Amino acid sequence: MPQNYVPIFLFIALIGVLLPVTLLAAKLVRPDNPSKAKLMPYECGIDPIDSARGRYTVRYYIVAILFVVFDVETIFLFPWAVKFKALGAFGLLEMLIFLLILVVGYIWIWKKGALEWV
Amino acid sequence: MYALISLVKIVIALVLLLTAVAYSVWLERKVVGHIQNRWGPTRVGPFGLLQPLADGAKFLFKEDLTPPYVYKPLYIAAPMISVIFALTSIAVIPIGNSITVGGIRTPLQIADVNIGLLIVLGITSMGVYGIALAGWSSNSKYSLLGSLRASAQMVSYEIALGLSLIGVLIMSGSFSLREIVDAQGGTFWGFIPRWNIFQGQFVAFFIYLMAAFAETNRIPFDLPEAETELVAGYHTEYSAMKFAMFFMAEYANMITVACLASLLFLGGWHGPLFGPAWLQELLPIAWFALRIFGFLFLYIWIRGTLPRFRYDQLMSFGWKFLFPLAIANLVITALIVALKA
Numbered sequence: 001m002p003q004n005y006v007p008i009f010l011f012i013a014l015i016g017v018l019l020p021v022t023l024l025a026a027k028l029v030r031p032d033n034p035s036k037a038k039l040m041p042y043e044c045g046i047d048p049i050d051s052a053r054g055r056y057t058v059r060y061y062i063v064a065i066l067f068v069v070f071d072v073e074t075i076f077l078f079p080w081a082v083k084f085k086a087l088g089a090f091g092l093l094e095m096l097i098f099l100l101i102l103v104v105g106y107i108w109i110w111k112k113g114a115l116e117w118v
Numbered sequence: 119m120y121a122l123i124s125l126v127k128i129v130i131a132l133v134l135l136l137t138a139v140a141y142s143v144w145l146e147r148k149v150v151g152h153i154q155n156r157w158g159p160t161r162v163g164p165f166g167l168l169q170p171l172a173d174g175a176k177f178l179f180k181e182d183l184t185p186p187y188v189y190k191p192l193y194i195a196a197p198m199i200s201v202i203f204a205l206t207s208i209a210v211i212p213i214g215n216s217i218t219v220g221g222i223r224t225p226l227q228i229a230d231v232n233i234g235l236l237i238v239l240g241i242t243s244m245g246v247y248g249i250a251l252a253g254w255s256s257n258s259k260y261s262l263l264g265s266l267r268a269s270a271q272m273v274s275y276e277i278a279l280g281l282s283l284i285g286v287l288i289m290s291g292s293f294s295l296r297e298i299v300d301a302q303g304g305t306f307w308g309f310i311p312r313w314n315i316f317q318g319q320f321v322a323f324f325i326y327l328m329a330a331f332a333e334t335n336r337i338p339f340d341l342p343e344a345e346t347e348l349v350a351g352y353h354t355e356y357s358a359m360k361f362a363m364f365f366m367a368e369y370a371n372m373i374t375v376a377c378l379a380s381l382l383f384l385g386g387w388h389g390p391l392f393g394p395a396w397l398q399e400l401l402p403i404a405w406f407a408l409r410i411f412g413f414l415f416l417y418i419w420i421r422g423t424l425p426r427f428r429y430d431q432l433m434s435f436g437w438k439f440l441f442p443l444a445i446a447n448l449v450i451t452a453l454i455v456a457l458k459a
Contacts, residue, residue, distance in 0.1 A: 003120065004229055004230055004231045005229060005231060006120075006121070006124070006229075007124040007127070007128065007209060007228045007229040008206065008209045008210065008228070008229045008231075008237070010121070010124060010125065010128060011128050011132075011205075011206055011209040011228060011229075012202060012206055014128060014129075014132070015132070015201065015202050015205055015206070016198075016202060019198045019201060019202070019363070020198070022359060023194075023359055023360070025178070026177075026178050026179075026182065026358060026359040027182070029178060029179055030178070030179055030180060030181055030182055030358060031179075031181050032181060032182075033181070034181075034183060038183055039183065039185050039186055040185075041185065041187060041257065041258040041259075041355070042258060042260065042349065042354050042355060043258075043259065043260075044349075048259075052256075052257045052258050052259045052261075052262055053257070053262070054259070056262070056263075056266060059270075060266050060269070060270050063270045063273065063274060063433070064269075064270070064273065066437075067273040067274065067276070067277065070277045070441070071273075071276065071277055071280070074277060074280035074281055074284075077280075077281070077284050077448070078236065078280075078284065078287065078293075081284045081285075081287035081288045082287050082291055082292060082293055083291070084287075084288045084291065084452065084455065084456075085291055085455075085459060089456065092452060092453075092456050095452070096449070096452075099445065099448075099449065103445065106441075106442075110438070115433070115434065115437045115438055116430075116434075117429060117430035117433045117434065118430050
């Protein structure tokens with residue numbers, strides 16, 4: 001029933017109000033005397049070198065792509081699992097073929113070295 | 119009337135959850151202290167029991183530095199995003215059957231929806247946004263590295279987490295957390311409870327547990343925060359109340375995954391019922407709370423025992439061990455259920 005979802009939004013709204021109020025309340029009572037040293041980026045006490053938005057390893061990008069591929073597959077599996085008993089032998093066979101294709105892809109990316117971090 | 123009851127339940131749940139968060143921090147400091155042959159907090163109140171209150175007051179009165187080089191809108195929004203998504207998932211989690219207060223019978227759950235599990239998974243996976251935005255908007259090297267690590271780790275283990283739940287879904291045939299728990303009532307041969315973990319889902323439980331540790335960035339998967347190399351990771355540049363929000367989000371997430379583990383694998387609130395009627399009404403809540411306490415203790419115990427993974431070990435554990443194991447568990451469960459039917 002749609003009205004069952006209303007309390008969730010009520011919950012989000014209540015927290016959404018509570019958090020800024022907490023931050024504002026803290027703003028009223030806390031001290032505020034920044035200095036140049038306090039406002040420097042934290043780098044273990046050394047003056048920062050270079051911009052923080054530097055290059056980083058391409059591995060993170062590969063992980064993100066793999067995540068999209070395999071997470072979409074999990075989303076396919078969820079409704080199938082819930083209706084598993086109703087789908088019967090045909091549903092089981094379908095999903096085994098789907099998983100087989102996926103596992104072949106998984107073995108391929110493993111062989112390609114996409115799962116190696118170093 | 120419905121809205122009013124919901125509002126009362128929301129306020130009670132929020133107070134309970136925030137108290138639980140505050141006292142799980144106390145529990146962690148105390149238990150880790152004793153594991154390391156120290157006392158933990160002892161000064162504020164008996165057994166340091168008022169320590170969470172003192173910490174809260176301190177967070178409120180600390181100077182809150184907003185460094186000039188940050189991207190301010192996202193820098194302020196990120197901790198709030200983290201907390202909102204960490205707390206919201208409790209809205210669909212049931213903590214017991216239903217209870218009668220003042221002639222009104224109401225389920226012990228804020229929103230009784232039939233896709234509860236999907237909502238919990240959806241909301242908890244939104245938590246990665248808070249961390250990624252915090253790291254990026256801070257404009258500091260440690261923060262960026264921490265948030266990159268956290269994002270990659272959380273998305274990697276989310277797959278194993280999702281796959282480990284499919285076995286449970288096949289057994290119970292429902293997304294509703296309440297129905298999943300109801301399907302686990304009763305016993306085998308009169309003494310083994312029909313929890314999913316005893317119905318052949320113990321491998322799934324193991325995968326879920328590992329993935330949940332990684333999702334909540336706890337030791338041995340706490341690389342995003344690795345104090346010895348990244349200072350504090352994505353929240354290096356945060357102070358005072360905003361830092362406290364990240365802290366709250368982390369512990370609220372721990373409580374959420376503990377709730378989910380109890381509901382899906384350990385039979386939720388099922389347990390022996392005895393005594394007068396009012397006690398029978400309240401006992402399920404106590405059994406459920408006991409399970410969550412057990413999980414929190416396990417978290418802390420492991421934190422006090424294990425060292426941290428290396429990053430390549432973390433990634434290969436998730437992708438090369440947990441993922442194929444989860445697929446195998448899913449196929450075997452499906453085959454067994456199909457053969458039985």
